[in-house]
Structure formats: C-alpha cells, structure tokens
Amino acid sequence: MLKKLFITGASGCVGHYLFDELIKNRDYELFLLVRDPRKLLFNYKNYPNVHLLEGDLQGIEKFKDTLKEMDYLIHLAVDWTQGEPNYQHTIKLFELLDPVRCQKAIYFSTASILNREHQPFKELPDIGTCYIWSKFFAYRELPKLPIYPKITTLFPTLLVGGDKNHPYSHVAHGIQITKKWIPLIRFLNVEGGVHFIHAEDAAKIAAYLLENPSPGKELVLGYDYMSVNEIINRLCAYFKIKRWFKIKLPFVLLKKLVDYFNIQVSPWDLFCAEYKYFKYNTVRPSTFGLASRFQAFEDLLKEYAKP
Numbered sequence: 001m002l003k004k005l006f007i008t009g010a011s012g013c014v015g016h017y018l019f020d021e022l023i024k025n026r027d028y029e030l031f032l033l034v035r036d037p038r039k040l041l042f043n044y045k046n047y048p049n050v051h052l053l054e055g056d057l058q059g060i061e062k063f064k065d066t067l068k069e070m071d072y073l074i075h076l077a078v079d080w081t082q083g084e085p086n087y088q089h090t091i092k093l094f095e096l097l098d099p100v101r102c103q104k105a106i107y108f109s110t111a112s113i114l115n116r117e118h119q120p121f122k123e124l125p126d127i128g129t130c131y132i133w134s135k136f137f138a139y140r141e142l143p144k145l146p147i148y149p150k151i152t153t154l155f156p157t158l159l160v161g162g163d164k165n166h167p168y169s170h171v172a173h174g175i176q177i178t179k180k181w182i183p184l185i186r187f188l189n190v191e192g193g194v195h196f197i198h199a200e201d202a203a204k205i206a207a208y209l210l211e212n213p214s215p216g217k218e219l220v221l222g223y224d225y226m227s228v229n230e231i232i233n234r235l236c237a238y239f240k241i242k243r244w245f246k247i248k249l250p251f252v253l254l255k256k257l258v259d260y261f262n263i264q265v266s267p268w269d270l271f272c273a274e275y276k277y278f279k280y281n282t283v284r285p286s287t288f289g290l291a292s293r294f295q296a297f298e299d300l301l302k303e304y305a306k307p
Contacts, residue, residue, distance in 0.1 A: 002029035002049060004069055005210070008057065008093070009076030011039040013159065014108065016166040017203035018074065023047060025207075031066060033057075033077070041165050057089035060096065067096040072210055073105040078131060086130075087137035091145070099146040106206050107142070109135045111155040111195070111220050112272075116279050118220065127267040152214045154206065157222035157282065160300050161199025169199060175304040179239055186236050189229060189246035192276035195222030198294045201285050208288050215283070222282035226297060238301045 005022070009015045010032040019042060022028055029049045034040065035056045044050045055062055057077055067073075075093060090107075097105065113120050113136045124136045142148055160175065162168030168176075202221050226234075229246075236243045272278075285292040294300055 003027055003071045004029050004031065005072040005074065006031045006033065006063075006067060006070045007074045007076065008033045009078065009108075010034055011036065011167070012076060012078070013161045013167045013169045013172075014156075014199045014202050014206075015076050016041060017161065017200045018076070018206060020200075021203050021207035023050070028072075031070070033060075033063070039167070041167065057086060057093060060089055060093050064096045067093070068098050069101070070097060071101065071103050073097060073102065074206055074210075075105070075107045078108075078134075087134045087141065090134070090138045091141050094142065094145050094147050094151070097147050099150070102147060102150060104210060105147060105151045106209055107138075107151055107153045108202075108206075109139055109153050109155050111157045111222070111278065111280060113139060114155060114220070114280065115275075116277065118218070118280060121271075123271060127271055129266055129268050132268060151217070152209055153218045154202070155218065155220045155280075156202050157195035157197050157220065157278070157280070159199050159202065160196055160304065163303075166199070171196070172304050175300065178235060178305055182235055182239055182241050185232055186241055186243045187245065187247055188232070189248040190232070191228065192273075192278075193225055193227040193230075194278050195220075195225055195280060195282055196297070196300060197221045197223060197282075197284065198292070198300065201290075201292050201294060204285050204290050204292070205283065205288065208290060212288070215287075220280040220282045221284065222280060223284055223294070223297075225279045225282075231297070234297050235301070235305075238298060238305065 005028045007030060010019060011034050022030060026049060031051050031053055032044065033053045033055060037052060037054060044052050053063055075090065094105065113124060113132060115121050120136055120139060125133055128136065142151060158171045159169045160171045162172045205221060233243065
C-alpha cells in the first residue's frame with residue numbers, strides 16, 4: 001500500500017527539488033497543496049501517484065478529510081505578505097492530522113528566528129516581519145499539539161537554488177547580480193557572517209528524514225559558517241578582481257547612511273545588521289551520508305554567478 005504524503009509549498013524553490021527527490025520513490029502517494037498550479041515547472045499529470053490540491057493554508061479545512069488519512073506531512077509553504085502573520089493556519093494544518101496514523105511531519109521554519117544558542121531571539125515578538133512573526137509564533141505553539149512528538153523542525157539558513165526547472169530563490173537572484181557590485185563592495189570591511197544551504201540539499205535531507213530517524217527534533221541546515229569578509233574575498237578571487245584596501249563599515253555608520261538616504265528598512269533588518277554573527281551548529285547532506293553537488297561556496301558561484 002502506498003504511503004500518503006501531504007506537501008504544502010510544492011510550487012516553491014525547495015518544493016520543486018523535493019518533488020524531484022520524492023518522485024523517485026514510488027512508495028509514496030503525493031498530495032500537493034498548490035495555490036497557483038501555473039507556477040509548477042513539472043508536469044504532475046505524468047505521475048499517477050501525484051494528486052494536485054488547489055488551495056492555500058487559509059482554506060486548509062477544505063482538505064480536513066484528506067489530511068486525516070495522511071501518513072506523512074512536509075510543510076514548506078511560507079507567507080511573504082505584509083498582512084497578519086499566518087501561523088494560525090500552520091497550527092490548524094497540524095491539528096487536522098491524525099496523531100495516531102501520521103508517522104512523521106517535517107516543518108520548514110527559518111534559522112532567522114534563532115540566536116547563536118539555537119533559541120528564539122528574546123527580541124521577538126516585539127520586532128519582526130510578517131514572515132518572521134509567522135515562523136516564531138508557529139515555533140512557540142507547535143509543542144502544544146498532540147502531533148508534536150512526531151514533528152521534526154528544519155531551520156534552513158540562507159537558501160540558494162533555482163534553474164530552468166526550478167524557481168530561483170531570493171538569495172540566488174542576489175548572487176546573480178553580485179558581479180556588478182563587486183567593484184564597490186571589495187573596499188568594504190563588514191563584520192558578521194552566515195551559512196548557506198542549497199535548496200536541493202535541503203530537499204535531500206527532508207526526503208531522507210521521512211525514511212530514517214532524525215538526530216534531533218530541531219535541525220539547522222547549512223554549510224560551513226563564513227564571515228562576510230571571507231565571502232567578499234572569495235567573490236573577488238572568483239571574479240579575478242583585486243581587493244586593494246578595506247574600509248570598516250560599523251553599524252553606526254550604516255544606520256546613518258540608511259537615515260541620510262531615507263532607505264526603507266524594517267526594525268528587524270536593522271536588528272539583524274547589528275546582531276551580525278548568525279552562526280549555528282548545522283547539518284548538511286554529508287551529515288547523513290548523502291552526496292551533494294555543493295561542497296564549497298565556489299560551487300554556488302559556478303552555478304549562479306557566471307564570470
């Protein structure tokens with residue numbers, strides 16, 4: 001008998017890579033919740049074990065009978081709007097699962113809500129964006145649900161991904177236009193640092209966790225930590241642009257430039273700029289013995305920043 005798997009956000013970047021992974025395993029019957037089927041870059045009609053459910057989280061109760069029959073869930077859908085946080089719809093989604101029948105649920109949150117100790121920022125919920133608030137409140141409410149013991153939460157760091165068969169992530173678009181700014185940013189000495197993860201690898205990990213035990217209930221997805229200055233150095237080396245000298249850009253000066261040029265940034269953006277060092281204990285495909293096309297930052301550059 002096929003294992004029934006409900007997936008939200010299938011039309012997104014990670015969703016497309018996840019479909020690639022799961023369609024290889026014919027043990028699954030996939031139920032894809034999609035707001036706009038026109039955004040799908042694959043033809044789901046070619047697969048008899050794939051069912052398209054047109055709708056969104058706001059109308060999730062429409063699919064309550066289907067959700068009761070699910071053996072697995074992967075919740076990828078995000079809300080980029082500027083209205084009210086939609087975490088209530090995420091909670092309702094998990095409430096509609098049968099906590100006895102459902103074997104495992106994987107929830108994609110974001111590492112952006114976590115500090116370096118892997119705890120939510122104490123500054124939340126006083127500041128944030130609709131997206132950040134949605135993830136934060138969902139994180140806070142999930143432990144109250146009967147299904148919680150079966151939920152594994154994944155916290156992707158900066159997601160890179162996309163090609164002709166997969167939608168591009170925001171970070172991938174940023175890398176694509178980086179070359180034009182290298183002559184300027186090469187002179188900057190910027191404090192801070194981040195992790196990256198390719199959407200393909202995030203999908204591989206999610207697919208793996210469906211079939212295998214997780215090393216923890218909460219996993220941050222990312223490659224090795226990189227300082228901003230190391231990123232600039234590698235960008236300059238990749239584009240063969242010399243870095244003659246560096247001017248330190250402290251947060252106070254950055255704040256003054258934002259105010260002087262009347263640049264619209266949120267309090268959350270300013271908070272992140274001041275916090276600077278988003279460093280975590282991360283997992284990546286090699287953690288689980290999985291292969292990856294992206295072993296170094298340069299592999300991402302080769303894919304998204306053609307010289």
